[in-house]
């Protein structure tokens with residue numbers, strides 16, 4: 001459950017452990033847009049709402065990137081009216097799909113408990129709030145909802161039926177180790193413990 005291919009399709013928001021108070025915090029992926037015209041770069045470099053980065057290498061070569069960190073700014077992107085021609089505040093909306101559309105790990109960590117709000121580079125599943133060590137392997141879920149789906153999946157006798165829900169992509173990748181009869185009850189106990197605390 002720790003391989004990069006397995007965690008790549010992640011929801012736009014996940015539950016993480018707060019780096020300040022160890023409480024339940026939320027992480028929301030930033031959205032990034034390619035700046036096509038060089039003359040537009042200074043706008044994004046100077047804007048307090050965007051983060052500019054020159055991204056080198058990768059399959060797309062070098063490119064100018066404009067990041068927007070959802071949840072970081074008091075002023076909403078919606079209110080911005082001076083974007084360079086060809087851009088709309090909606091360009092930085094999350095995709096309509098459940099999962100994030102890019103492979104970058106940057107986003108906003110926010111904690112209701114201690115009030116911390118900051119940019120964060122996600123390290124998964126290390127940062128996962130919902131995680132448990134079961135016989136040396138880490139069992140994790142993205143958030144409470146996916147943990148409940150995971151619980152039902154582990155407990156089910158007929159798992160095929162549960163593979164069509166919104167968390168099917170996630171459930172299909174649950175290592176079979178956790179589903180074995182002799183490990184299952186241990187996994188369920190740990191999941192219930194996590195559910196009871198939040």
Ligand SMILES: [Zn+2]
Nearest residue numbers: 018021111114
């Ligand atoms: Zn906190």
